[in-house]
């Protein structure tokens with residue numbers, strides 16, 4: 322039996338009796354203060370809760386709730402994740418921060434630093450998996466995007482295929498089912514060299530992923546949804562899916578992200594929660610501005626209704642690539658999505 326442990330941090334008065342009495346070492350003292358000025362306790366190891374309720378009984382401030390995990394409830398929940406790199410902290414600190422903010426999952430970059438597959442031994446992979454699980458988080462996907470022109474760049478294609486396979490292997494070792502990437506900009510002309518390069522190279526990585534029970538999901542945005550669908554339909558590989566980023570569709574492609582949900586409904590396995598606006602082109606160059614969630618061009622209520630209608634039950638992963646205060650913006654995004662969860666998702 323699994324249990325969900327919740328602490329109302331604003332009620333906590335730092336007596337730390339819950340830490341003393343919990344047999345499963347579920348709680349820890351937060352470095353942060355609540356509005357009353359106390360270092361509240363946070364859940365660091367909810368997965369090990371045995372449901373004894375000693376913490377509930379002992380807490381003098383009725384700050385703790387324990388309830389049984391319900392699969393149905395989990396399925397209904399709007400799962401909110403974050404790209405932990407967005408906190409701009411050392412990666413483990415970013416992951417801990419995600420747990421501290423009560424998020425459900427993470428989608429870390431696996432293309433550089435500590436999580437580059439080249440830097441993670443078998444033991445290191447197991448340690449990472451344990452570390453994330455103990456925080457009660459799920460790794461919804463790994464970012465396997467090596468930048469540049471993606472799978473449209475013929476000169477780099479062999480290197481990119483090998484590096485992407487390494488990330489797929491890491492996902493396999495971590496029990497992660499989705500690796501995300503940018504394949505490059507899909508051109509309209511099927512005879513264009515970029516189209517040909519993608520069409521010829523992507524089946525190899527798609528099949529490699531699929532044989533390991535994983536999918537490679539390309540991010541929407543540089544081209545309209547219809548064009549991406551055309552390429553994916555033509556390749557027709559079960560290991561190739563879509564990481565749906567509604568903001569990219571608005572900011573870069575100038576496409577309607579609500580309509581795009583229906584266009585790509587058979588491919589969407591993961592999504593980003595991001596917002597922004599398209600700016601007028603300058604000297605033939607596309608320009609855009611990323612904005613905090615709810616302040617850009619994505620119609621979030623209609624977008625969530627569309628995702629619900631196609632039966633999407635995966636993660637909405639907050640991505641905040643700009644701004645001076647990433648944590649503040651991520652908290653704002655979390656609260657914005659939780660509000661929509663109550664008003665739209667659970668209706």
Ligand code: SF4
Nearest residue numbers: 333334336337339380
């Ligand atoms: S027992 Fe209650 S008030 Fe005391 S530290 Fe734990 S949550 Fe806070």
Ligand code: SF4
Nearest residue numbers: 343370371373374376
């Ligand atoms: S119910 Fe028991 S095991 Fe779970 S957090 Fe409370 S004291 Fe710890």
